[in-house]
Amino acid sequence: MDFAYTPEDVAFRDELTSWLDENLPKFLADWTVDDDPGGGRLAATDRLQERRRDWQRRLNDGNWAAINWPKDRSGRDATPAQNVIYAEEMARVRAPGIYNANGLWQIGPMIIAWGTEEQQERWLPGILSADVHWCQGFSEPQAGSDLANLRTTAIRDGDEYIINGQKIWISTAHFAKWGLFLFRTDPGAIERGAKHEGITAFIVDMETEGIECRPIRDITGEEMFNEVWFTDARIPAGDRLGDEGAGWQVAMGTLGRERVGTAGQAITMAADLRSMISTARAVNPDSLNDPDIRDRISRLFTEIELTKLLNYRALTKIIKGQKNWPEVPLAKLQWSYLAQALAELALDLIGPNGLIGKGSPDAVDGGSWTRSYSFQRYTTIGAGATEVQKNIIADRALFPRA
Numbered sequence: 001m002d003f004a005y006t007p008e009d010v011a012f013r014d015e016l017t018s019w020l021d022e023n024l025p026k027f028l029a030d031w032t033v034d035d036d037p038g039g040g041r042l043a044a045t046d047r048l049q050e051r052r053r054d055w056q057r058r059l060n061d062g063n064w065a066a067i068n069w070p071k072d073r074s075g076r077d078a079t080p081a082q083n084v085i086y087a088e089e090m091a092r093v094r095a096p097g098i099y100n101a102n103g104l105w106q107i108g109p110m111i112i113a114w115g116t117e118e119q120q121e122r123w124l125p126g127i128l129s130a131d132v133h134w135c136q137g138f139s140e141p142q143a144g145s146d147l148a149n150l151r152t153t154a155i156r157d158g159d160e161y162i163i164n165g166q167k168i169w170i171s172t173a174h175f176a177k178w179g180l181f182l183f184r185t186d187p188g189a190i191e192r193g194a195k196h197e198g199i200t201a202f203i204v205d206m207e208t209e210g211i212e213c214r215p216i217r218d219i220t221g222e223e224m225f226n227e228v229w230f231t232d233a234r235i236p237a238g239d240r241l242g243d244e245g246a247g248w249q250v251a252m253g254t255l256g257r258e259r260v261g262t263a264g265q266a267i268t269m270a271a272d273l274r275s276m277i278s279t280a281r282a283v284n285p286d287s288l289n290d291p292d293i294r295d296r297i298s299r300l301f302t303e304i305e306l307t308k309l310l311n312y313r314a315l316t317k318i319i320k321g322q323k324n325w326p327e328v329p330l331a332k333l334q335w336s337y338l339a340q341a342l343a344e345l346a347l348d349l350i351g352p353n354g355l356i357g358k359g360s361p362d363a364v365d366g367g368s369w370t371r372s373y374s375f376q377r378y379t380t381i382g383a384g385a386t387e388v389q390k391n392i393i394a395d396r397a398l399f400p401r402a
């Protein structure tokens with residue numbers, strides 16, 4: 001493991017930290033944290049999205065929104081080490097969320113890799129500037145972990161494709177203007193036993209007639225993901241991304257990229273742990289004398305540090321041109337477990353008031369720990385379900401085939 005950063009990386013960190021020092025306090029002063037601006041949950045969600053839009057715009061003005069994009073597309077061509085530095089610094093200052101996270105990190109790179117010049121000119125600026133929101137539509141009721149089983153069809157008809165079928169769990173689709181979707185252009189491929197073939201990627205205007213978003217209420221009571229129904233929706237053939245039948249490669253090229261996405265999470269989790277301890281000191285100090293809780297705190301602290309080292313090992317392998325395997329699925333497993341263990345610890349530290357949710361004057365820290373307890377359940381299913389990750393590790397690392 002090599003902890004040394006190059007002079008370019010050090011300069012990258014310095015430039016980022018001074019930009020953050022100058023710009024983040026101004027932003028926070030403009031947007032005081034106010035969970036209830038009046039007008040109920042919808043107004044709160046709108047306000048949150050506006051806050052995110054503004055933060056992304058400021059990042060973009062400083063050329064810090066899309067560090068992975070090429071320089072001639074307003075990016076910085078960031079190296080893997082610079083990605084880690086970026087994640088660490090953003091976590092250190094607890095930077096606000098951005099409006100088009102999916103667009104900047106997943107969809108934009110796919111458009112850059114697979115889009116024509118005209119498509120790049122058309123869609124990339126709006127992702128960057130946060131003028132319009134983007135969503136990503138892959139999952140279907142029978143196609144989650146087994147994504148290649150997707151069955152929503154896109155059938156060519158002259159200069160258009162006609163779309164029929166159903167997507168599910170599509171985050172923010174109800175307020176997205178555009179979405180990157182995978183559809184099946186060869187419906188016979190599954191029956192032929194070639195389910196990875198005959199899938200095609202499309203950029204979809206979510207205002208197209210024949211598309212209906214039905215928000216799903218999740219365990220936190222919020223409605224952020226959707227069923228998306230397509231009934232004879234017609235989309236222009238020119239909005240296809242890549243060749244017909246190349247959808248699996250389009251999707252996997254980016255999803256499978258060597259990422260060190262959990263790099264900043266260890267810092268965020270360590271900060272969360274410290275913050276829940278100070279909350280406990282204020283509202284339920286006796287909990288900190290409980291030997292079981294003290295044991296859990298020290299274990300979690302140690303495991304967070306180990307996760308950070310696991311990320312550094314993955315990074316070192318990438319820099320040396322080696323495959324960062326099996327660190328990436330291990331880090332995903334570790335992050336899912338830690339996120340839930342921390343959320344559980346928070347409620348045990350807070351005590352009975354931890355049961356009081358957002359909106360009540362008696363909620364501790366605005367009910368954020370209570371919400372987190374429910375919300376973090378997603379970590380063992382989203383971005384690669386735990387059982388599937390374990391299967392992959394067992395197949396490839398523990399019992400590799402000759």
Ligand SMILES: Cc1cc2nc3c(=O)[nH]c(=O)nc-3n(C[C@H](O)[C@H](O)[C@H](O)COP(=O)(O)OP(=O)(O)OC[C@H]3O[C@@H](n4cnc5c(N)ncnc54)[C@H](O)[C@@H]3O)c2cc1C
Pocket residue numbers: 135136137138139140141142143144145146168169170171172225378381382383384385386387388391
């Ligand atoms: C908060 C959240 C946001 C999301 N946003 C989006 C989005 O914006 N766009 C999008 O396309 N999708 C989105 N998803 C969907 C997500 O990608 C899927 O939930 C995920 O791929 C798992 O698929 P599934 O829900 O169909 O579960 P399944 O794949 O059906 O899994 C159900 C259970 O079975 C287990 N299992 C599955 N296969 C195996 C196996 N081979 N061996 C052992 N166990 C197995 C899993 O581990 C899991 O416990 C989101 C999900 C969440 C939770």
